Amino acid sequence: MKPLIVILSLTVLAMGPVSLQAAGPSVPLDRVAVDVTDQAALQRGARLYFNYCIGCHSVQYMRYNRVGRDLGLTENQVIESMIFTTDEEGELTGPGALITNAMTPEYGEEAFGVEPPDLTLVARVRGEDWLYTFLRSFYLDDARPLGVNNVVYENVGMPNPLWELQGWQEKQVGTNGEARLRVVEAGSMSGPEYDRAIRDLVTFLSYLGEPMQIERQRIGMYVLAFLFVFLGLAYLLKKEYWKDVH
Ligand code: HEC
Known part of the structure; x- marks a missing residue:
């Protein structure tokens, strides 16, 4: 019996990484451990999202007040920090509305060549490690229309929205032939600070997805x-039932 179990578990172990690789990109991903029960991290991630991403990426399968409730925000905080759009009458969008933005597909295509996708479910599609690595892997590339490229998503249509925080990176090929990204113009955050900020952002995206x-x-x-x-209780009960038998 035992050898069979060993063989079975080895097969499962061997299959794991292989099937993951088949679905993933060829660059190695940095791993991130997010904790969606960390409300402070979720709030910091949401702040980044609503400051830097919502203009291009809607979250149209979620409502403002649901996010507010889950993140422990009051209705006023939701209105002040998350809602930037108005409805058809020109009134500020209500907190019960879905999280959309003003970007039309036509404008997106004209400006970036492709419409920025909705990100409600992106963490489930791409995975947390992919997002964490992607958002830290932009580099300067003159060959691209916006002057930036991304190691994880070759020829991406998105500029680095967080360049003010991260600064600009360059791709440098080391003596061993391996390409590495190095910050050549500092942003307002240090490397570890930026990594933590991205972890918060990915935590928020992971929460949105589920x-x-x-x-x-x-x-x-x-x-x-x-x-x-x-x-x-079951143990005590068992003792009680069996005490006369022994
Ligand atoms: C100026 C507009 C703009 C801003 C701001 C922006 N993005 Fe994007 N983003 C895009 C476009 C356009 C694409 C599509 C790129 C492509 O497919 O080539 C994209 C693609 C993505 C993707 C890949 C989606 C997929 O699965 O293909 C992710 C993830 C993403 N953005 C996250 C973010 C996050 C997080 C922020 C905020 C920090 C952000 N974006 C801010 C325009 C933007």
Whole structure:
């Protein structure tokens, strides 16, 4: 029996990375561990998103007030920090609305060659490691219309929206022939600070892709606690039932 189990687990282990590679890009991705129950990280990530991304990328499968509730924000905070659009009558969009923006597909295509996609589900499509690496991998490239390229997403149509924070990177080929990115013009954040900011942003994107995961982890803890208590009770009960048998 034992060899069979060993063989089976080895097969599963061997299959894991292979199937992941088949679906992923050829560049190695940096790993990131996000914690969607960290509300402060979610708030920092949301702040970055609503300052730097919402103009181009809608989150149209989510509502402002749902995000506000999950992030522990008051309705006023939601209105002040997240809502920048107006409705057809020119009134500020209400907090119950879906998170859209003013970018039309035509404008997006004209300006960037491709419409910026909605990002509600991007963390589920691309994965957290991909996003974390992608957002840190822009570099200067004169051959591109906007002067920037990305290692993870070759010839991307998006400029680096966070250049003020990260600064500008250049691709340099080392003596071993491996390409590396180096900051050649500093931004307002140091490297580790920028990495942390991107981790917060990816945390927020991960939450957007699956808002229930916050709740699920909380409920999971209760379920485990209950099972633990129940284990004790079941054990006592078993002792009670069997005490006359022995
Ligand atoms: C000036 C407009 C603009 C801004 C601002 C912007 N993006 Fe983009 N983004 C684009 C465009 C255009 C694309 C499509 C690029 C392509 O397919 O070549 C894109 C693509 C992406 C993709 C890849 C989506 C996919 O799966 O193909 C991600 C992820 C992304 N953006 C994240 C962000 C984040 C996070 C921010 C804020 C920090 C941001 N973007 C800000 C224009 C923008």
